[in-house]
Amino acid sequence: MLREINDRAAIEVLLREGPLTRAELELAIGLSKPATAQLITRLELDDLVVKAGVRGGGRGPRAQLWAANGSLAFVAAVDLTPHVADFVVADVAGVVLAEYRTPLPVHEGADVVGTFGDALNHVTAEAGITRNQLAHVVIGAQGAFDPRTGLLSSAPHIPGWLGFDVPQKLSDELGVDVLIENDVNLVAVEEMTVGMAQDVDDFVMVWLSEGVGGAVVIGRRLLRGATGGGGEIDWMRVPDPATVDTGDVWPVAGARFGNLVDSPAICRLAAAHGILAETAWEAVAEAPEGHQFLDDLAKRVAGGVANLVAVADPQLVLLCGDTSRAGGDGFAALVQEKLHELVLPRTPVGCASVQGNAVRAGALQSALATTREDVFGVVTPTLLGSRRPEAGSTRPRPSSPNR
16 A cells, blocks of 8 residues: 555656656655665556656766656547637647647537547647547536536537537547536636646636636535536626616616626727727727726626625635736736625635636646546546546546556
């Protein structure tokens, strides 16, 4: 048992830090020099680690580098949007082998499975492998995914992907294990892994872009909910605190949060304040600091966030998406000010720090976590429950036996 624990600890370090020398690995896992040497020999014989070049510098011979054997398995991650699908293929050590962006049909009646399979064939060929060599594929989509039925909902923008068990159909017809996950949930995964939430147990993420989304993390676990709708803040009812008439008529029950802070709504709000823009990003980026438009928008955002804060009392609220990035830290501070006027918890508000395609990056982290558990017996607590429950069960599948 101690040997397995030490072996797993060594692999975890190599996966996290990359190639290390024996001396560096010895220091990282706290074993003696002979014990570390035996461990490396054992892992090399089991094909779990491989030589990865040498490290020079200083006097004496160059030191041999050791790395987790990435060729044991391969994964793919996809950011699926109405405009384009962004693919990446990596080995189980996390080394990116190929990337591919392509439009995919999303209209009703489209052969989404066939075209998705063609794109997957293309990117795996570029990676030097075949589709059948993929151990796991994770798709990030703009909608709520019900893990019990495999159905996507709240996704009228991709009607071709609605009305059927998406991961099951893709898995069956493509011959690879496929999981689909909400896009903002995957951004939260990436922030927990390499971003602002690495040391945070409970936080809320709010996505502001063309549309609106959210993610709630409690105890380092994504709160998906009974039907996969956890964090679907788009449909919350909130009052409109704007100080100008935008021409919108809201029901007595209040406006839908998504109708207050999606891109068209923000453009209408900006226009009412004399700022003409075609997108929310442009409106926020062009508004001078201290402009009443930004104040009104911050009030709208805070009104929705207040509901989440009042229930979850998180340590942190993170704003992400194009609109949030346009506003930057200044807008986040303004939202924080308005939020603190509405609720008792003085939760800090900041901007997500992950750059590039955070949805795809989070999908890759999820795919790697599942595959590393299968291959190395290494469990990533952040992503526990990322597997789809087995039929008739509400619990995640048990982890694979340790090697």
